[in-house]
Amino acid sequence: MTTATGLLRDIFGFDAFRPGQEEIVQAVAAGENVLAIMPTGGGKSLCFQLPALMRDGVTVVISPLIALMRDQVRALRQAGVEAGALTSGNTDEETDAVWQALDEGRLKLLYIAPERLAAGSAMGMLRRIGVSLIAVDEAHCVSQWGHDFRPDYLRIGELRRALGVPLAAFTATADAETQEEIVTRLFDGQPPRAFLRGFDRPNIHLAFAAKNGPRQQILSFAAARKGQSGIVYCGTRAKTETLAQALSDAGHSACAYHGGMQAEDRRQVETRFAHEDGLIVVATVAFGMGVDKPDIRWVAHADLPKSIEGYYQEIGRAGRDGGPAETLTLFGPDDIRLRRSQIDEGLAPPERRMADHARLNALLGLAEALGCRRQTLLGYFGETATPCGNCDLCDKAPETFDGTQAVRKALSAILRTEEWFGAGHLIDILTGTTTDKIRERGHDRLPTFGVGRDFNRAQWQAIFRQMMGHDLIRPNPERHGALTMTDAALPILRDQQAITLRSDSLAKPDRRPAVRELVSDEDAPLLSALKAKRRALAEAASLPAYMIFNDRTLIEMAEQRPANLDQMARINGVGAKKLDSYGRAFLEIITGASEAMHPTRQKLAGRAAGTVFDKLIAVQQELQRGADGTEKPMSCTHSTLRHMAERRPATLSDLGRVPGMGQQKLDRFGPAFLDVLRAED
Incomplete structure (x- = not known):
């Protein structure tokens, strides 16, 4: 050898x-x-x-x-x-x-x-x-x-x-x-x-920043490194193209790269990047494991990555020659919401989705770190390190405050609502905001109602985000994103441990207009769960997802939360055929339990005739053995009752002409049925 x-x-x-x-x-x-x-x-x-x-x-x-x-x-x-x-x-x-x-x-x-x-x-x-x-x-x-x-x-x-x-x-x-x-x-x-063999890349400078005009932040970062080869990672294909154009307009040599491009176009970008000095590729993670260029001097993330593993892989493409390299990762509430929804809309079992939420929490912990980022990063992979002197937090320590009381209040709100609600509702409780949902559940009578008025809504959102970064709380996929506590939260809740939070995260301004979300924070996890069910049904049937239900229908389901098939039938886009094919499946996602309904009754779901049908059934059950309960059992078919509910006969003579109604049934049920039918007119 x-x-x-x-x-x-x-x-x-x-x-x-x-x-x-x-x-x-x-x-x-x-x-x-x-x-x-x-x-x-x-x-x-x-x-x-x-x-x-x-x-x-x-x-x-x-x-x-x-x-x-x-x-x-x-x-x-x-x-x-x-x-x-x-x-x-x-x-x-x-x-x-x-x-x-x-x-x-x-x-x-x-x-x-x-x-x-x-x-x-x-x-x-x-x-x-x-x-x-x-x-x-x-x-x-x-x-x-x-x-x-x-x-x-x-x-x-x-x-x-x-x-x-x-x-x-x-x-x-x-x-x-x-x-x-x-x-x-x-x-x-x-x-x-x-x-x-160690995860440390000491030549790479690590930095994170809250989004505050992210396009300009990326342009400024690139401008300070003009002429150097770099990669900008984006969360969507569309964003790679718009940001690449913005960089080109600013005088950089830049191009987009994503999985939706033709194979030959992608290959041309890969070839250019391998041979051209100073080229910037704005890419999704599709531009990843194939990158083997030793002199990439910087990597920026215009959107928060999916996990620490993904982040480490992507920044690791910089400085492979051992020379100095720099990174910048931007993050904001929209990123976190997107990453959470991607997890919840996946088809993985609940335990895997919970683990993925924990991984995202770890990345948030890195983004909201109090001390040396490299220590936090290496600690995730089981390594210990001293402060590196080559990250933004070693360059300048963040401003902090004792967040113990604020965190304890938040944990108390979670505990008192039995871990069934998301951050939006919990913040309403803490800030003393009275909503219909608060009143309906009696949460305005909780001891924690209004105890957090010393912080505004945006500040509480930042506190909850940092609590996730410390892995004190995680969204529960089986409860449509409701926040549940981890074991790490218990010492803080019991006043056995203090916690320090970053105050700069609470004060960061955002000059951008707020992004209009499809649904509220409270309804977003349920919408993700409904989309996951739609995706599974569509893949099983080899259909486009929108042919099951379109987004507007799922949004209305998430907001209205129908409790039964009658209410489901009133959702726009849920016709009789789709109610029959998919109604129970989506109702089970919303309520956690499927509803048994006779097929004849289901055809009346969402209509006034359905309510009449139910009342006729109730009357029939009372008189099944006659008024005194001693006679021979007798009943009408569901088809006969449906005919009555839809046609509303007004007299005994009309009632007698309903298919399936003989004289004996007319004698026993007729007057009572007419009372129901007349009361509904």
């Missing part, structure tokens, strides 16, 4: 390994199963490329992005290593060249996407070419808890078992839960040799 240091020098041109690389290379080369978690820019790819050259046979590299595979194959070939990729983006000539190299036994590294494993021929092909090692790049994608979940990654464990070869998995970010899932799915629960 050729020595690692010799290959490192002769093939890759490096005189020495980076910290942590050598022992990983030796373990992989020796055929051990390995899980290596290394920071972005820490040299992960070398840790499987070098062992591939040290071992006989072919190393299969499973990678999530075509751009990433192309970059690595190109670099390996330039270094004289036989490598190839089989991707959907290949030309016929490229694919033929890969097969020829495999047939001739020359190829050392074969890159494929996990989706290729779904093809029935893949297993036979991999057996035939003599695979001796499987390397999994961006292994966090195997985790359903991760932000880049790819279902075909789940086939890799099966591939490892079938081929009987060692597997090495690499990623830059994985919290304890994700690590556990990687071990379960890739290694059948048998712990591989694990290497945790």
Whole structure:
């Protein structure tokens, strides 16, 4: 076996390994199963490329992005290593060249996407070419808890078992839960040799700022770094295009990148970014794992990322050459609302959504940190650190205040309302704001009603946001986003522990006009739950979501909260057919329980005839055995009662002509039925 240091020098041109690389290379080369978690820019790819050259046979590299595979194959070939990729983006000539190299036994590294494993021929092909090692790049994608979940990654464990070869998995970010899932799915629960090589990137300056004219904030940040390559991450595709145009108008070289673009257009942006100095790419997270440019000098987030893992992956693309790099992450209430709704509208089970809310809380904790951001960031990944001196909070400490009493009041309001309400309603209680909802529930008589008038509504929103950042409270997906307390809140509630909050977060002005939300804060979680149900039904039926119910109908459901099918039928957009097909499913989301209703009665749902039908049923039940309760049981069919409710016969003669009404039934029920029908006219 050729020595690692010799290959490192002769093939890759490096005189020495980076910290942590050598022992990983030796373990992989020796055929051990390995899980290596290394920071972005820490040299992960070398840790499987070098062992591939040290071992006989072919190393299969499973990678999530075509751009990433192309970059690595190109670099390996330039270094004289036989490598190839089989991707959907290949030309016929490229694919033929890969097969020829495999047939001739020359190829050392074969890159494929996990989706290729779904093809029935893949297993036979991999057996035939003599695979001796499987390397999994961006292994966090195997985790359903991760932000880049790819279902075909789940086939890799099966591939490892079938081929009987060692597997090495690499990623830059994985919290304890994700690590556990990687071990379960890739290694059948048998712990591989694990290497945790530190998450710190001390050359990257960390900074967060509350949104206050975010477009101008991004433009100012870019202007101070004009001529440097940078990435701006946005939460929506549309925003990438408008912000890229604004940067271009300001004299920067900038372009947009998102998943909705044509593949060739995306490839052109990737090529430009790799070769042009000073280009700014404004992108969604679609522009992510394929970025392999060492001299990106800054990364900005125009919107709050989804999680700390996502944030760390994205800022890690800056300063991969070890030179100084800067970051800026903007955040605001709209971002948090969007991220919460994305979690709630997903189809994940409640426990996963609760875990994702906790991950978002951790990111809010980083955004609202009181001290060194790097300490908070590394602490999330289980590392300890001293103050870094290279973040905005080390540059200038934030203003703080003792928030113990305010937090205790908020927790008391949550407890006294039995953890069934969101921040909007709780703030109404704390500020003593009397609303219909407050009066209906008697919450104006709670001891906490009005105890928080020393803060205004916006300040209370900031306090609740910081409470989430401290993971004292979390939205409960099973209660449509109602805030529930965590164990961490109990010592504060019991006056056993104090808490410090940032005062600057309470005072930040926002010059932008308020964004008009589809629904109130209170109704937003329910709307998200209704959208999730709509999405599930639409996917099952292979229909566009709007063909189930449009947004306006779901908004009215969230606001009106129908308690039964009668009320559901009165919602605009809920016709008889949709009520029959979907009414119970959506009612169950709103009320937590489905309603049983006879099909004949359901056809009258939402109509006055339905109320008449119910009264006729009640009368019939009273007289079923006659006025004295001793006669032979007798009843009318639901169809007969529906006919009466709709036609409203006015006399006994008219009643006798109703289909299904014979003389005996007329004698027993007729007068009582007429009383009901006349009372409803």
